Amino acid sequence: MTSTKAKPNLLPQDLSTLNVNELNPLTPHVISRQATINIGTIGHVAHGKSTVVKAISGVLTVRFTSEFKRNITIKLGYANAKIFKCENPNCQRPGCYRSMRSNTEDEPNCEVPGCGHKMKLLRHVSFVDCPGHDVLMATMLNGAAVMDAALLLIAGNESCPQPQTSEHIAAIEIMNLKNIIILQNKIDLIKEPAAKEQHKQILKFIQGTIAEGAPIIPISAQMKYNIDVVCEYIVKKIPIPLRDFTSDPHMIVIRSFDVNKPGSKVEELKGGVAGGSILKGVLKVGDEIEVRPGVISKESDGKLKCTPIFSKIISLFAEENELQFAVPGGLIGVGTKIDPTLCRADRLVGQVLGSVGKLPSVFTSLEINFFLLRRLLGVKSQSKVRKLQKDDILMVNIGSTSTGCKVTHVKSDLAKLTLLTPVCTQVGEKIALSRRVEKNWRLIGWASITSGV
CATH class of the missing domain: 3.40.50.300 (P-loop containing nucleotide triphosphate hydrolases)
Structure with missing residues (x-):
């Protein structure tokens, strides 16, 4: 059991005196x-x-x-x-x-x-x-x-x-x-x-x-x-990583959950929690935030529609330590006002959280410049990696998102992919490509995004 007496010995955080320009990864x-x-x-x-x-x-x-x-x-x-x-x-x-x-x-x-x-x-x-x-x-x-x-x-x-x-x-x-x-x-x-x-x-x-x-x-x-x-x-x-504290905050969500216990009364309900790592910028308690791609739904004509989620930061935690502001690095739990059912059982994984209107675009198809491994790794039968072909089904990892995709065009080391689920990303981002081999997804190469729709 942790004693409550040790807590005051952690240095206090005060939003009123916070100067983001003076922060670095070793600020006490x-x-x-x-x-x-x-x-x-x-x-x-x-x-x-x-x-x-x-x-x-x-x-x-x-x-x-x-x-x-x-x-x-x-x-x-x-x-x-x-x-x-x-x-x-x-x-x-x-x-x-x-x-x-x-x-x-x-x-x-x-x-x-x-x-x-x-x-x-x-x-x-x-x-x-x-x-x-x-x-x-x-x-x-x-x-x-x-x-x-x-x-x-x-x-x-x-x-x-x-x-x-x-x-x-x-x-x-x-x-x-x-x-x-x-x-x-x-x-x-x-x-x-x-x-x-x-x-x-x-x-x-x-x-x-x-x-x-x-x-x-x-x-x-x-x-x-x-x-x-x-x-x-x-x-x-391990050198101190270079961090960007002054840009608009951008966090990728690796976990999300509903902290309410079954049978909680309505007035006791808390909003959903998103857990992840901030890539740049500083999140503060009380900030207005946006989550993209947000809620994905299908319209009557079969087109996908993404509705961003808007909310507010209620609390910030790093393990058991309560924070007033959170900086890049480490894993942070962000308590929000988001409907807890949207966060239950990792439903927000792969989403991007940040300042309202400042997040990258949401893409449904990508053009990539790819590089394939020579041999399959992780399997005993070191077989060669087959070239990409039209209509191949692949899995791509973009940030913390894993989604299926279909290859619609291939020309030398360029390809066009149609994604199963929309992804919030940007041109230049590196992605990993996996293909189904012997019932499991296997890493076959990587790519960088050149453009998208």
Whole structure:
């Protein structure tokens, strides 16, 4: 149970004195309450992604019933953690680095025996825990849309690479995610020669990929062995992302839900909650907002009609920490006045939330410039990727949206797609393409949007 006494130690946020031009991802009264860097955990199924997140943040991301705490999981797990460093210059590394829960006070005492100095808050990070199962590749790509860096998990007791290890590497390559730390997990289960042999396998596997040159840290997530080293590397190896605080706010929705309990009285009803990551701009409590594409309906002539949803921000949360304003990075819960039935069971996923009249257009068909992978990843039978043809049915991932589409024209590396559901996006945005192979959607390549209708 969290004590209520620790809460006043978080720095206060005051909208009346807020100057957006002075904010950055390390501003103390921002990182006291909110994560500003998103780190994805990727890798093959059962290699220890959720266990690592729990070891660093103290939060188990695999949980279904805790939505009432305004925490957003189920499909993409997530957890926030603060990373501290002891201010005593004689405190030895890596033991001087510690990670704690998101609602920890900003200056805890160092727990190294005989030290007792205060610790300084250096980073507040948000972990996006991606599923490793091949069937959930689309979910992983939705998570990759908000990542600034990634922890790639490779289990020490299995050969490297496993199918989804290579598929996830290809996915982050598409997203141009350069900041990667490789964690060689479960080393408590193997002997030293086997660990060294696998270290060579990993180096061979990442050669020529975007992960080449990434640090490899041997860890045991279950035993919390070397987790302090991981914290040190997060601080030293992952650069502070450049953030745009002054533009109109633009947030992509990764989760949405209805927080009302069954049988609530009418006067007790709360509006729906949208959870996601702000890409640019600052959201404040009391702001008027718009959600696009909004409610999608079919008209009598068969045409699709999109009605944007207009609402107001009632509350902002980062895990258990209440906010007055929210900045880019980290995962935020936005309490609104939207009809809760529109938010129930992730119905708003893939929508874009921002200032009224300032969001990008909604498209129903796209023209793309595409690039296909040479071979299929994540399947044992390394078969070649078939070229795109007219009338192909594909799945595209745009931001946090996954939608089906039909290819209507193909000419060399250009194609025209008709989307099943309208999407709020802009020209130049990168998208991932997947095709159905052996009953599952498989990543076949990527594209950038050149124009659309």
